[in-house]
Amino acid sequence: MLQQGSKLYSIFHQKCPRCHQGDFYVYKNPFRWKNKLTIHDHCPHCKLKYMIEPSFFYGAMYVSYAVTVAMAVTFFIIGYWIGLDLLYNLIGIVVLLVLSNSFVMRISRLIYINMFVSYDKKYSNY
Numbered sequence: 001m002l003q004q005g006s007k008l009y010s011i012f013h014q015k016c017p018r019c020h021q022g023d024f025y026v027y028k029n030p031f032r033w034k035n036k037l038t039i040h041d042h043c044p045h046c047k048l049k050y051m052i053e054p055s056f057f058y059g060a061m062y063v064s065y066a067v068t069v070a071m072a073v074t075f076f077i078i079g080y081w082i083g084l085d086l087l088y089n090l091i092g093i094v095v096l097l098v099l100s101n102s103f104v105m106r107i108s109r110l111i112y113i114n115m116f117v118s119y120d121k122k123y124s125n126y
């Protein structure tokens, strides 16, 4: 499922969506606050231009919203299931979303570009 060639590989290993070899982000650390969303202009391996069109990654906001809502609902259901008080459940959701903010923003960009660019084996081996 997370093998090279699947979109999940590109998303969770933060690799180029076309070749799955080149890094997508300049810095691997998602908690490097100032540069956490700095991406390469082109893939270092296959030269795919990451910014497909101007303001391309604005669409990642909608992906980020969906991921955040899914995480919050999942946390709420688990908290409700184990009998967590409603206030503590809410506090837990806020803490979860604040701590995972950098990770969600980076993953959302990768999910978004993977909607438009597919893996191509001929670019991964040269």
Ligand SMILES: [Zn+2]
Residues within 6 Å of the ligand: 016, 017, 018, 019, 020, 021, 022, 043, 044, 045, 046, 047, 048, 123
């Ligand atoms: Zn590439």
